[in-house]
Amino acid sequence: MLRGRYGDTSGRPYIEGRLILPGLKISGDISFLIDTGADRSLLHPDDGIRLGIDYAKLTGDAESVGIGGICHYFVESAWLVFSEPKRFLYVHIIDLAISPPAPERMQLPSLLGRDILDRWRMIYHPTKKRLTFEVILADMTIPIPA
């Protein structure tokens, strides 16, 4: 079982995971906002810049519509890894949307969308401060040696 957390002041639901972009040879840890309204997971610029993404090297293009209107994103093959401490690593292989840097997109957390959440069962119980996930389907499940 995976455990998430709630932001104490915002109450927003988060989970931490490892992002690997094999094509760019980049990896790093991300605190994802759980977003069942997002069709696809998305890396926002705060995290992308921190991880040292060279945006000039990104090529994939996708269009999305949201509260802010129509936006263009890069798309990159990615592995998202979540750990069930001392038991398993769950690897998900997805096409990750990557937001180009823009002032209005700073301070936004990266999103974990339904491309991942549809493979999990979630218990979302903020009043009990409970946020857990059972992984129903992963591309790879790696045991963590004792």
Next chain:
Amino acid sequence: MDRNVQAVLRQLGDPKDVDRDLRSFRRSAQVLSSNRPRLIDRYPKQWVALYRGRVRASGGTFSSVIAEVDKKRLPREHVIVRFIDRNQRTMIL
């Protein structure tokens, strides 16, 4: 072993290290949350970088904090960077 599996394992590294790093990162995230009222008092409207549960850099801009993280040779990939806003904005994505 499937070539994709081998590729993932090679780039992932030792699963024990990944698990340990993620637990440490999660602890930093939780500390950020639980210390948030104190951080609001100490770092209002500032960017902060946390590593291993401690604030290691702060500044008025995202780029200044990243520069400080680099100057201190902290591993960016395991650092959490957040803006501490006194007025929580409503977020509708």
